[in-house]
Amino acid sequence: MTRKRVLSGMRPSGKLHLGHFHGVLENWLKLQNLSPNASIGEENECFFFVADWHALTTEYNNPSGIKDNISDMVIDWLSAGIDPERSTIFLQSAVKEHAELHLLLSMITPLSWLERNPTYKEQLAEVKDKDLHTYGFLGYPVLQTADIIVYKANAVPVGIDQAPHLELSREITRRFNFLYGETFPEPQTLLTETPKLLGTDGRKMSKGYNNAIFLSDPPDVIEKKILPMMTDPARMKRMDKGTPEKCPVYFLHRIYSTTETIAWVEEGCRSAGIGCIECKKSLIPSIIKRLEPFQKKRQELIKKPDIVNDVLNKGNKKAKKIAQATMEEVRKALRLEVRG
Ligand code: TRP
Ligand code: SF4
Numbered sequence: 001m002t003r004k005r006v007l008s009g010m011r012p013s014g015k016l017h018l019g020h021f022h023g024v025l026e027n028w029l030k031l032q033n034l035s036p037n038a039s040i041g042e043e044n045e046c047f048f049f050v051a052d053w054h055a056l057t058t059e060y061n062n063p064s065g066i067k068d069n070i071s072d073m074v075i076d077w078l079s080a081g082i083d084p085e086r087s088t089i090f091l092q093s094a095v096k097e098h099a100e101l102h103l104l105l106s107m108i109t110p111l112s113w114l115e116r117n118p119t120y121k122e123q124l125a126e127v128k129d130k131d132l133h134t135y136g137f138l139g140y141p142v143l144q145t146a147d148i149i150v151y152k153a154n155a156v157p158v159g160i161d162q163a164p165h166l167e168l169s170r171e172i173t174r175r176f177n178f179l180y181g182e183t184f185p186e187p188q189t190l191l192t193e194t195p196k197l198l199g200t201d202g203r204k205m206s207k208g209y210n211n212a213i214f215l216s217d218p219p220d221v222i223e224k225k226i227l228p229m230m231t232d233p234a235r236m237k238r239m240d241k242g243t244p245e246k247c248p249v250y251f252l253h254r255i256y257s258t259t260e261t262i263a264w265v266e267e268g269c270r271s272a273g274i275g276c277i278e279c280k281k282s283l284i285p286s287i288i289k290r291l292e293p294f295q296k297k298r299q300e301l302i303k304k305p306d307i308v309n310d311v312l313n314k315g316n317k318k319a320k321k322i323a324q325a326t327m328e329e330v331r332k333a334l335r336l337e338v339r340g
Contacts, residue, residue, distance in 0.1 A: 006031050006044045006190070007153035009051040009092065009144075012069040016076040017212035019197055019205035022255060025080050027157050027192040032087050046087035047151055047319065050074065050312075053092050053099075054144070057137045058130060071308045076215055078311065079298040090315035092147065097323035101146035101330060106139060108175050114138050118164050145169040149176075149184040150323045157190040180333040195255050198248035202230045216298060219288045226252075226284050231276045232269070242269045242276075249280055256286040 008028060016025065032046045050070050056063060074089065082089065092098055114120065120140070124132055144165050148156055156166055166189040173184050198204065199211025206212060213225050229249055232242040244250035244266050253265050261282060268274030301307055331337050 004044050004154045005047070005151060006155045006157060007047040007049075007148055007151050007187075008157050009049045009054070009147055010073065011051045011055045012066055012073050013055075013207060014069040014072045015214045015216050016073060016080075017205055017207065017214045018252075018255075019199075019212065020076075021080065021215055022197055023159050023192060023194045024157075025077065025082070027190075028087075029081050031157060031190075032081075032083065044155075047090070047153065048077065048082060048087055049090045049092050049147070049315075049319070051092050051144075051147065054140065057134070057140050057143075058127075058132065060134070060136070061130065074308045074311065075298060075301055078301055078307070079294050080215070084311045084314065088315045088318045089311050090319040091312050094312070094316040095150075095320050095323050097150055097320070097327045098143065098146050100327060101150050102139070102143045104330065104334065105142050105146055105172055105176065108179060109139075109142050109172055113168060113171060114141065117141060117168060119161070141165045141168040142172065145172045148187045149173055150326050151319070152185055152322075152326060153187050154185055155188045155190045157192055159192050159194060163189055163191065180330075183329060183333050196251045197255065198251055200225055200229045200248065202248045213287070215291060215294055217291075218295075222287055222291075223284050226280050226287070227277070229280060231279075235269075235272075235276060238275050239272050241272045244269045249276070249283060252287065253279075253283055256290055257283060258286075261286075 008024070010020070010024065013020075028046070028048060031044050034044050050073065052066055052070060055066050055069070059066060070091065077089065078084070115138070120138065123137075141164075145168065148169055156169075158166060166187065170186050173186050177183055199206065199209055200213070201209065201211040203209055203211060213222060217225070226249070230247075231249055232244070232246040234240055234246070235242040247269070250265060250269070253262050257265070265274070265279055265282075269279065
């Protein structure tokens with residue numbers, strides 16, 4: 001079995017919601033736990049990090065919130081089963097080598113590659129409450145490339161929205177190897193298969209939209225969020241027939257309910273045999289039950305105030321060692337080694 005180095009990061013957005021869990025974390029867990037019979041250390045070698053510098057590309061106005069968001073997010077990772085004994089969990093800004101490599105990569109990255117990045121163009125057009133016309137924001141994928149290749153990662157699990165960034169990372173890596181000699185493996189994108197999951201208002205689940213159900217939401221909050229959830233607008237009255245595929249409640253059923261319940265929803269919705277409140281009420285306990293082990297573990301973890309720092313300190317050291325070794329090579333490749 002070839003042991004792959006897997007690396008991925010998340011911006012510290014605070015407490016994680018169901019979209020993060022099914023969209024990213026579940027996949028990280030799979031990769032971490034691949035070949036469950038192998039003894040510890042024989043699985044993929046996983047690196048998961050908090051991309052706090054990336055958060056600054058958009059939150060430079062208000063950096064003070066980032067710290068709390070880091071702890072909240074790392075606690076959620078640990079509660080979900082990301083295991084610091086098996087995976088290296090670290091903080092981007094604690095490993096300064098990312099910044100040095102970012103600088104060097106910025107020398108060889110054509111502006112046109114960055115300017116035509118679809119994510120960049122989209123965000124510039126959409127985000128109105130922040131000025132994103134900055135050098136740092138344009139260079140977001142260059143920093144992301146440094147994050148990846150400074151560990152010579154082979155595979156990067158990300159959602160489809162990150163695919164253009166990864167494509168750029170491969171291009172920048174190829175250009176480096178071409179200019180200075182074969183130094184880095186080209187990182188492969190591991191596209192995460194994600195179940196369709198929408199927020200309570202039918203839009204994409206996002207903290208910013210105020211439509212998210214968080215992994216740490218207690219049972220009464222979950223109930224309060226599900227009951228008024230948007231449904232298929234065709235079901236105005238109880239007798240109106242609906243289409244489950246047009247309803248965000250249905251997509252949650254698909255994730256959290258048994259096959260029988262899903263069939264009951266599909267049939268009952270199409271025939272107006274069930275009402276939306278009934279449908280939602282059958283969903284609530286299954287979400288609560290599914291989150292229970294996570295929340296129990298979370299309760300235990302928050303009793304240990306140093307846990308996040310301890311985990312990050314240990315991971316930072318491991319990450320740093322690798323990043324330092326890579327940078328020695330990089331400086332040599334660029335003839336930047338000065339001997340005194
Ligand atoms: N841009 C990623 C996101 O928003 C986070 C990220 C930063 C990342 N650096 C990375 C992901 C390196 C994978 C690899 O989700
Ligand atoms: Fe949605 Fe269920 Fe109502 Fe159908 S019955 S519209 S799936 S809440």
